Amino acid sequence: MKDHADTPATLALSETLAQFAANFDAASIPVTARERGRLLMLDSIGIALASHGYEFSRRALAAIGELDSGGDSIVIGSGKRMDPRNAAIANGVLIHGLDYDDTHARGVIHATASILPTVLALAARDDRSGSDMVAAYVLGMEAATRLGAVAKGGFHQVGFHPTGLIGTFGCTLAAGWLLGLNARQMVDAQGIALSLAAGSLEFLNDGAWNKRLHPGWAANAGITAATFGKHGYTGTRLAYEGRFGLYASHLGERDYDLQLATAQLGTLWEVERVSVKPLPACHFTHAAIDAAARLHAQGVRADQIRRITVLVPAEVVKTVCEPEASKRKPANSYEAQFSIPYLVSTALCKGKLTLDDLEEAALSDPAVLALAAITDYEHDPDSDFPLHYGGEVIVELTDGRKLREREAINRGAEDRPLTAADIQAKFRDNALRQISAERAAAIEQAVLGLEQGTARALADQLTQH
Structure with missing residues (x-):
């Protein structure tokens, strides 16, 4: 309309x-x-x-x-x-x-x-x-x-x-x-x-x-x-x-x-x-990352994989799958955060994705890049984008087996939300990279109790002490 x-x-x-x-x-x-x-x-x-x-x-x-x-x-x-x-x-x-x-x-x-x-x-x-x-x-x-x-x-x-x-x-x-x-x-x-x-x-x-x-x-x-x-x-x-x-x-x-x-x-x-993000990458990639991590948890390892196919919503291809050359070998962390091949390969190799996997040293990991080079994408025929940012990972193994994991509803989505405790834990994990636990606790209390205070008091709490 x-x-x-x-x-x-x-x-x-x-x-x-x-x-x-x-x-x-x-x-x-x-x-x-x-x-x-x-x-x-x-x-x-x-x-x-x-x-x-x-x-x-x-x-x-x-x-x-x-x-x-x-x-x-x-x-x-x-x-x-x-x-x-x-x-x-x-x-x-x-x-x-x-x-x-x-x-x-x-x-x-x-x-x-x-x-x-x-x-x-x-x-x-x-x-x-x-x-x-x-x-x-x-x-x-x-x-x-x-x-x-x-x-x-x-x-x-x-x-x-x-x-x-x-x-x-x-x-x-x-x-x-x-x-x-x-x-x-x-x-x-x-x-x-x-x-x-x-x-x-x-x-x-x-x-x-x-x-x-x-x-x-x-x-x-x-x-x-x-x-x-x-x-x-x-x-x-x-x-x-x-x-x-x-x-x-x-x-x-x-x-x-x-x-x-x-x-x-x-x-x-x-x-x-x-939706609150559970992973530090473009939201369009989350379902595929989690699916790949589950394959890793099932025992799939990089040296067993012949080919990887990721099913993604057609609407996100331009963002996280193209241009293919740079997606398979991202030049920097930001490019990596929008790369289905790199992110899926990281999760297959390590079983997870954290901010540490976006550091410069991680971007040159030969095992990850080798998998990214054999990662292709196809349009997901069962996508309900933008209601959910779903996806599926299919791995073909050297022994001929084909394994697949699907994430129809991405973790953290409206109907699969992170809990308040999850969000608070994420805050602490991020905050503690730069500030003390004592200061993080004070900020957390100030934000969650904001309606009993003032905006200026919160602002003062957020400055560097």
């Missing part, structure tokens, strides 16, 4: 979302959605802390620091203070940089990576309550995930990254709520966001670092758009369904459904359907 039409008697999508956001009542958020929101924040903060151990974060913080003119907004895990927009960019890079952050399956979007930096920067700056920060986060998540779902997975097929592109609009509405925008101003802000939103997938061809910047830039753009809207700067009304609006300009003739943005809005909470 393509819904481009709009008449004076019909509210534009930007107007519907503006009314929802301007009138958003924190008390309307169910307890379960609030709890989920705090857990998702905790997960992302742990990843941000772990990211300080990697070169990309050092280079990003150096660049942002050179551009920054000073301010009091914190950078997670650092003693640096910046202006709110630059801090939001930095925190977005830290949360998303390891590709270990949460995913909304239908929206195919890492929404927390942009929404959390936005609300942390503004809520702490303006000394808002922790409850207000959680509410703004949930509002932004509802908008971003739904707007992503409208495209039915189409953005990836034409080379756009929803996390940056769509994240901008979720950040705009979350920022608008914290800044007190009325509905008219919210419409303007979304129209302005249309000209600021971006995110290209070209990085997939060479493992470049562009993607790591996308959510932070979305946060920066959202804060900018909301602030322009606050001051009465006029933005286009048909940001989404217009002739050159978001979906027509980015999807062309591909199918999309605008009704998905508002279906059960305010009664069905998408934040509760966000």
Whole structure:
């Protein structure tokens, strides 16, 4: 369904979302959605802390620091203070940089990576309550995930990254709520966001670092758009369904459904359907990694394997299977995180995948690369993408046997979620790579108890002591 039409008697999508956001009542958020929101924040903060151990974060913080003119907004895990927009960019890079952050399956979007930096920067700056920060986060998540779902997975097929592109609009509405925008101003802000939103997938061809910047830039753009809207700067009304609006300009003739943005809005909470990653790689690869690990657990070893075939959803091939040469021999960790051959081969050889398997030394493991060289892919005929990111691994052994393991519902998916205890354990594992157990425990307590505190108190807890 393509819904481009709009008449004076019909509210534009930007107007519907503006009314929802301007009138958003924190008390309307169910307890379960609030709890989920705090857990998702905790997960992302742990990843941000772990990211300080990697070169990309050092280079990003150096660049942002050179551009920054000073301010009091914190950078997670650092003693640096910046202006709110630059801090939001930095925190977005830290949360998303390891590709270990949460995913909304239908929206195919890492929404927390942009929404959390936005609300942390503004809520702490303006000394808002922790409850207000959680509410703004949930509002932004509802908008971003739904707007992503409208495209039915189409953005990836034409080379756009929803996390940056769509994240901008979720950040705009979350920022608008914290800044007190009325509905008219919210419409303007979304129209302005249309000209600021971006995110290209070209990085997939060479493992470049562009993607790591996308959510932070979305946060920066959202804060900018909301602030322009606050001051009465006029933005286009048909940001989404217009002739050159978001979906027509980015999807062309591909199918999309605008009704998905508002279906059960305010009664069905998408934040509760966000998946937490159990593995530090592109979510599209998780099912195949787990299937390969199970084959290893059954006794399959590298020297027994003649050929590997991985069944993947047709929609993810461009992201994790092509170009085949670089996927079979990734040049860097980021390229490896989007490589079905490398990740599946690692799990077959080692029985697991951790952040350590993405270090430079691991990328040259001859046993892993030998398996990656004989790994092919086929379209999965039983895929229900984007509901689940399933997959199957088939290994042909030298003795003629053929073994296969299928993961129809990826671990961590909406209907196979990680528990609160799982998420807290993941946070600790990531946080302890950079900080003490005592400090990690204090941060965990501050995040999970955020609604009994203030955004500024949380921000202070997240700085380097």
